[in-house]
Amino acid sequence: PVFVDHVKRGSPAARAGIRKDDLIISANGRPMPKLADLERLLDSLAPGDKLELTIKRGDKVKIVSLALEESP
Secondary structure: OEEOOOOOOOOHHHHHOOOOOOEEEEEOOEEOOOHHHHHHHHHOOOOOOEEEEEEEEOOEEEEEEEEOOOOO
16 A cells, blocks of 8 residues: 655645555545555546545554645
8 A cells, every 4th residue: 555654734634634654545446556556546636626545544444535735
C-alpha cells in the first residue's frame, strides 16, 4: 500500500484525519498498491471531487472522505 510520509497542515487530508505513517489501501474503491496508482487517480479528479480512502493505521482499518481542493 501507499505509505503516507507527510500530511500538510490544513490540507484536505489533514482535515480528514489522515496522519503520517498511515497506509492507503484503496481510493474510491480501487486498490492502491503503488504511489503511481494513487497519482493517476488524483490526476483524473478535479477540485471539488470527493475522494474516499481506506487507510490502515496500526492494526485498525478506517475509511475517510475528503473533497479535493485546488493546489496553491
